[in-house]
Amino acid sequence: MILSLLIVSCTPDTTDTSDSTNSEINNKKSKKTARYVQSLNSLNPISPENPANMYDLAGKLHNDILDIYLSGNYQYNTIEEISQQIEAIAAENNDLMILNVGTDLPINLDLVQEIINNPQAALDEAIVNSIMTNAAKSSLSSFMNDVLLWENNPYEEIYQSIVTYESAVMTNPEYNGEDKRIILTTSSIVRYSIYYDLIDKDKDWDTSKGHRVGGLSGAIYNSSIAVRRSLVTGIMINNLATE
Structure with missing residues (x-):
């Protein structure tokens, strides 16, 4: 009897686990980093500018002054100290004088503290x-609430949402000159500060609701105050978050 020999070939399990590993790594990335990567993959160049907004300078100066402050590596821990340094930097910026139209007031330290304590209440009261x-x-109240809903979006989407809103404001016949100045100053600071947070990755900065409320409450009086109050509020909140 001829016995047939059955040769069984055993193939080792070579299941690729790289997808699982990559997934775990990706899940550990921060939301900010994910949005940054999405921004880099965009076909359009990244820029916070909107020349159509006549108060675009407010946002630009916000980022310029913030750059100078953070580069100084100051270790201030009180609102008063931060305010004094921001005022000193602002005094050296000639462009800020362009926005200094109307009532110019020093930064209200008590109001900054109120914004830090309860940004939503301060927002509602200011408006x-x-x-x-x-x-x-x-309109402005809805815009400020919408910004919170956009926080997880890539910057290009946030930018488009803001400039679309700005365009609607500029062409709305219901709004008077002061309405437009306050709204467009606020939206400019929001647009630039989010850019600074998401795109300038080497900077130790996170934008916040209180920071944006500081800009809005300042814009009601003067576009220059909006820039300075936003910075003082934002820097103090940022310091508290990193303690």
């Missing part, structure tokens, strides 16, 4: 007590 028309108040 309600402003000189804006009711239509403008409602």
Whole structure:
């Protein structure tokens, strides 16, 4: 009897686990880094500018002054100290004088503390007590709330949402000159500060709701105050977050 020999070939399990490993690594990335990568993959160049906004300079100066402050590596831990340094830097910036139209006031330290303690309440109070028309108040309030919903989006999407809003504001016949100045100053600071947070990755900076509220509350009085108050509020909040 001839016995047939059955040769069984055993193949080792070579299941590729690289996808699983990569997934775990990707899940550990911060939301900010993920949005940064998405921004780099965009076909369009990254820039926070919107020349159509007549108050675009407010956002640009915000980032310029913030650059100088962070480069100084100051170790200030109080609102008063931060305010004094921001005022000193601002005094050396001739372009800031362009925005210094109307009532110019020193930074209200108590108000900055109120914003830090409860940014939503400070936001609501600033808008309600402003000189804006009711239509403008409602619009700006909605915009500030919408910004919170965009936080996880890549910068290009945030940018497009903001400039679309700005275009609608500029062409809205219901808004008077002060309505537009306050809204467009605020939106400019929001647009530039988010850019600084998401794109300038080597900078130790995270934008915050309180930081944006500081800009809005300052814009009600003067576009220059908006820049300075936003910076003082944001820097103090940033310091508290890193302690």
